[in-house]
Amino acid sequence: MQAHEIDYHVYGEEMQYVEIELDPQEVVVAEAGSFMMMENGIQMETIFGDGSNQQTSVFGKILSAGKRILTGESLFMTAYMNQDNSKRKVSFAAPYPGKIVTIDLTQYQGKFICQKDSFLCAAKGVSVGIEFSKKLGRGLFGGEGFIMQKIEGDGMAFVHSGGTLARKELQAGEVLKVDTGCIVGFTKDVDYDIEFIGGIKNSVFGGEGLFYATLRGPGIVYIQSLPFNRLADRIIASAPKAGGSGREEGSLLGGLGNLLDGDNRF
Numbered sequence: 001m002q003a004h005e006i007d008y009h010v011y012g013e014e015m016q017y018v019e020i021e022l023d024p025q026e027v028v029v030a031e032a033g034s035f036m037m038m039e040n041g042i043q044m045e046t047i048f049g050d051g052s053n054q055q056t057s058v059f060g061k062i063l064s065a066g067k068r069i070l071t072g073e074s075l076f077m078t079a080y081m082n083q084d085n086s087k088r089k090v091s092f093a094a095p096y097p098g099k100i101v102t103i104d105l106t107q108y109q110g111k112f113i114c115q116k117d118s119f120l121c122a123a124k125g126v127s128v129g130i131e132f133s134k135k136l137g138r139g140l141f142g143g144e145g146f147i148m149q150k151i152e153g154d155g156m157a158f159v160h161s162g163g164t165l166a167r168k169e170l171q172a173g174e175v176l177k178v179d180t181g182c183i184v185g186f187t188k189d190v191d192y193d194i195e196f197i198g199g200i201k202n203s204v205f206g207g208e209g210l211f212y213a214t215l216r217g218p219g220i221v222y223i224q225s226l227p228f229n230r231l232a233d234r235i236i237a238s239a240p241k242a243g244g245s246g247r248e249e250g251s252l253l254g255g256l257g258n259l260l261d262g263d264n265r266f
Contacts, residue, residue, distance in 0.1 A: 003125030003155025004028070008102070016100045017093040018121070018158050022082035028090065029079050030121035036093040041084030046076050079124065092121045092158070096231065099165040101184060101222055103157040108220070112151045113192075114159050114185030117228070123155035159185060163226025170217025178213045181227035190219035 006028060007021040017036050020028050029047070082088045094100055100120065103112050113131050122128065131150040151157045161184040168176055170190065177195070186192065194211045215221050 003105075003123040003153045006123045006156055008156065008158075010100050010102065014097045015094060016098070017091050018100050018102075019089055019091045020121070021087055021089050022080070023087055024082055024085055027079050027081045027124035028121055029077050029124055029126075030092050031119060032076065032078060034092040034095070034120050035078065035080075036091040038080065038090035039088045041082060041086075041088045042090050043081050043083050045079045045081065047079050048076060077128075094120070094160045096160075096162060096228055098160055098162040098224065098226065101159045101161055101165065103151065103159060103185075105151065105153050105155060105157060108187045109189075110152055110154060111188040112157070112159075112185055113188060113190075114149050114151065115183060116147060116149045118159040118161065118184055119149055119151065120158045120160050122151065122153075122157035126151060126153035126155045126157050128157075161222065161224035162228050162231060163224055166223040166225070168221045168223065170215065170219055170221060172218040174217040176215045176217075176221060178215060178221075178223055179227075180211060180213045181229055182223050182225070183213055183215075184222035184224045186215060186221040187219040189217075190221060191216040 004026045006026060009019050009021075011017055011019060022028065022042065035044075080090045105112060105126065116130075119128055129150050129152065131148045151159075165184070170176060180194070183192075193214050193216075195214045196211055
């Protein structure tokens with residue numbers, strides 16, 4: 001497998017986007033909905049799967065693309081090819097506040113495992129597949145189920161995390177305990193499992209769930225401070241309810257609080 005060698009630059013702080021510079025005939029593939037802008041001379045083409053192995057049969061392509069359904073992704077991805085005679089740029093935006101993680105697969109022994117909705121884009125030739133969990137506990141209680149995404153090849157790939165990003169390099173036998181939703185991804189040698197928090201008070205009143213993930217080195221782990229599900233839950237919890245005005249309903253000021261804080265909706 002020989003992926004296209006692409007140049008890139010990541011812009012922004014809280015809401016990032018990655019700008020990729022393509023030489024003539026170079027291609028980058030991206031998830032649907034991640035496109036931001038591109039220069040003239042670049043052509044878009046919808047393809048089955050990730051386009052990493054176009055020499056397979058039609059059935060093989062369909063089977064490869066069909067696996068993406070198991071990760072909750074679309075059957076199709078979009079390929080962006082530079083058909084001009086000079087370098088051209090195309091940019092892809094993060095879907096929510098956070099950081100874009102640059103993955104050079106040549107530094108990670110050709111494989112990186114990540115949560116199933118974090119992939120953003122990659123050089124053509126990088127394979128985006130599925131990673132089945134072989135442990136029952138991880139599949140039932142790990143937050144990501146039995147399936148995660150695996151990114152394989154020898155090129156550049158980009159994944160997205162929510163909030164602030166932490167990069168931890170674990171030594172052999174070193175263990176890191178993490179909230180199951182806060183895992184962005186890890187290298188292939190990291191052992192990932194689920195552990196029961198324990199204790200009746202912790203389980204019933206702790207508010208942190210019943211399980212956390214244990215990551216055992218050696219390897220590199222990326223952790224996000226704000227998983228999208230947690231962000232969505234907070235927004236839903238704060239949204240105005242039918243017949244009420246939201247979180248401030250129980251305050252002494254009641255609806256008057258809206259006039260004081262600038263929320264003047266009627």
